Amino acid sequence: MTGRELAIEFTDLWKDLDTRQINTMLAKNVGMELLEFFSAYAEEFSDEWVPKDGEGEELSRRLPNLLIIGYLIRLLEERVD
Numbered sequence: 001m002t003g004r005e006l007a008i009e010f011t012d013l014w015k016d017l018d019t020r021q022i023n024t025m026l027a028k029n030v031g032m033e034l035l036e037f038f039s040a041y042a043e044e045f046s047d048e049w050v051p052k053d054g055e056g057e058e059l060s061r062r063l064p065n066l067l068i069i070g071y072l073i074r075l076l077e078e079r080v081d
Helices: 003-016 019-029 032-049 054-080
Strands: none
Touching: 003 054, 019 054, 032 054
8 A cells, every 4th residue: 555545545534533533543643742742833833824814714723633644644654564
């Protein structure tokens, strides 16, 4: 499986998870310190680069999830190799 195929499969799976399942996955794979880092980094990034309008607010809200998903996909790639 290529990295792209793995990412597509993971994001398709992610969309179907409920909050409890996501929290369980995060607890098993991502420490609280790293979650806090992603949240702080996303906030700092969005404060500087994201417009302060309705669309920008939605992007800012979702940015930490995007960072976490990218991190989890990278973990999967390492585990598959």
